């Protein structure tokens with residue numbers, strides 16, 4: 587029989603163990619989140635955010651943040667984009683630093699953050715995550731972080747996806763993030779991309795507390811008639827970084843069941859309708 591003085595009863599939500607080391611969830615909520623796949627139907631994006639070619643939903647990020655942190659802990663996102671991680675952190679009463687290379691996306695984030703009412707520290711930085719340490723020092727942020735959640739460019743997939751490119755171009759929307767040489771999405775060679783991406787996660791490793799978790803949302807991608815196992819290679823590359831090796835803990839698969847099926851390769855050859863993404867979960871050694 588469990589000692590009841592260790593538990594707070596939250597009714598429908600279940601019972602919260604006051605010795606919970608990681609988060610503020612009840613046992614029932616904890617178990618629910620550990621399922622290896624999920625379907626997430628986010629609300630429609632607003633006009634300004636549609637300009638950005640690859641935003642993830644705040645509601646999804648919020649679930650991860652609430653699993654991997656407690657209130658007032660610190661979250662970091664080295665590929666901030668339109669600031670989804672920062673908004674989700676503020677809504678969950680966590681502090682957050684985001685880094686974005688492009689002025690126009692940094693401005694979208696800043697404008698969104700300025701409308702928030704929050705007592706937490708929500709800090710959007712403009713610059714390259716290759717220079718993460720310098721940026722933090724410059725802004726006098728001496729923080730070690732509890733959690734990182736982010737979605738890097740999926741190699742140079744934006745440039746390659748011609749159907750999507752055509753539709754967005756016709757609507758006057760961005761088809762790539764930028765032409766900057768510091769933009770990870772502009773690295774042409776696949777292996778070079780993996781190396782560069784690892785350097786940014788080395789930087790995150792340096793500012794992460796021992797035992798802190800990292801979630802990377804990415805995907806395997808189909809290009810030039812073959813599948814590039816980007817998600818798997820991302821996982822493989824981060825666990826082999828010498829004294830900055832992350833421990834791979836798991837994957838959660840985000841299923842999109844609301845996308846229409848497109849006739850790809852019919853009567854000719856296998857081309858799949860890829861309607862899922864990977865959320866890779868790593869941890870820094872304690």
Ligand SMILES: C[S@@+](CC[C@H](N)C(=O)[O-])C[C@H]1O[C@@H](n2cnc3c(N)ncnc32)[C@H](O)[C@@H]1O
Pocket residue numbers: 638640641642643664665666667668669670671685686687688691713714715716736737738739740763764768769770771
């Ligand atoms: C997949 S998007 C992230 C979108 C974001 N999660 C959101 O919901 O808006 C990747 C972002 O990384 C940015 N980026 C690319 N290289 C970068 C770098 N070296 N440092 C910081 N940001 C970078 C791109 O400009 C782009 O906005």
